[in-house]
Amino acid sequence: MKALYIASTGMGAQERNVEVISNNIANMRTTGYKRQRAEFQDLLYQSYRRAGSATSDAGTQVPVGIEIGSGVRLAATARVTTQGSVAPTEKELDLAIRGEGYLMVGLPDGRTAYTRDGTLERDAQGMLVTVDGYQIQPGIVIPGDARSVSISRDGMVEAFINGDAQPVQLGQIQLARFANKGGLESMGDNLFLETPASGEAQIGIADNEGMGSLLQGYLEGANVNAVTEMADLIAAQRAYEMNARVISGADQMLQAAAQLR
Structure with missing residues (x-):
């Protein structure tokens, strides 16, 4: 089931996000440090039905296609270069x-x-x-x-x-x-x-x-804001938990299918 692999990319991305946040927090007292921000991109899509494809001889077209994504990846760790105190x-x-x-x-x-x-x-x-x-x-x-x-x-x-x-x-x-x-x-x-x-x-x-x-x-001083970093950390933790819950849900669905007679 693709949901298992998609959710695993989400967990991996949030793990990297937490690493970036932890590095920011660790350098709160580092002279001249500039905080980093994790940026993400979605992965390739599998197209089952392309938008705009013909549906009849009369020339009617599909207004919306069917595309299923394959997850997320870490694209960059941009450095925020604003002035520190x-x-x-x-x-x-x-x-x-x-x-x-x-x-x-x-x-x-x-x-x-x-x-x-x-x-x-x-x-x-x-x-x-x-x-x-x-x-x-x-x-x-x-x-x-x-x-x-x-x-x-x-x-x-x-x-x-x-x-x-x-x-x-x-x-x-x-x-x-x-x-x-x-x-x-x-x-x-x-x-x-x-x-x-x-x-x-x-x-x-x-x-x-x-x-x-x-x-x-x-x-x-560093341009790290402790409140912002803690809020980002909580958001990353919740995103990681939700991806883990998707894996658990997909596993239960596979288990139910395996028990069919």
Whole structure:
């Protein structure tokens, strides 16, 4: 009976849906995390009678056909890229991006990754790096004797060095944006990679030409809404239960047919 296989695809799809929701909930406190949403598509249909087929020599046609679907599948896990809440951290190298854009990060293999996580530190050479030690691109060195490091809205890094009366410009943090942010590939560690679907990175100065602005001493939180996720979880659980009930009902029908004499 096809109902058994159709309902099994529904159970599998809702299982994947719960996995997506659980990942969102697990990352509620992850800096710069963007929630994902499971999207589904129906599977192929078996046509028993096509709409518009002739029913007589007079040319009459069937207004509605007979089509039976074969279930559902997970089509995509779209990433919702809305702005997360911004909170102060009182740490001078923390950065939040308010608006469009990603920080650029140089990976050990030469590739460039992109992130919304602005938790920055200085390494042993004074380079501005992520918490995993990856250098921010373009590279910026903050001398060991620098004090009162400031980062402006457009990413200009300045500091007082050797008791100078005027701050010295150390470099400028740039941002990258994409035509299709949802097409970026997640690689973990709050990093994304460019793909053909995302388009090439458009690099520019923060707070200019549509780029977001930088906020020093702040971090962007996850855009996960706990109430929404719990409501989606309940809906996914009920959908899973209903598909399981269909399998149980189809099994009872098969059992009744098997007992016919």
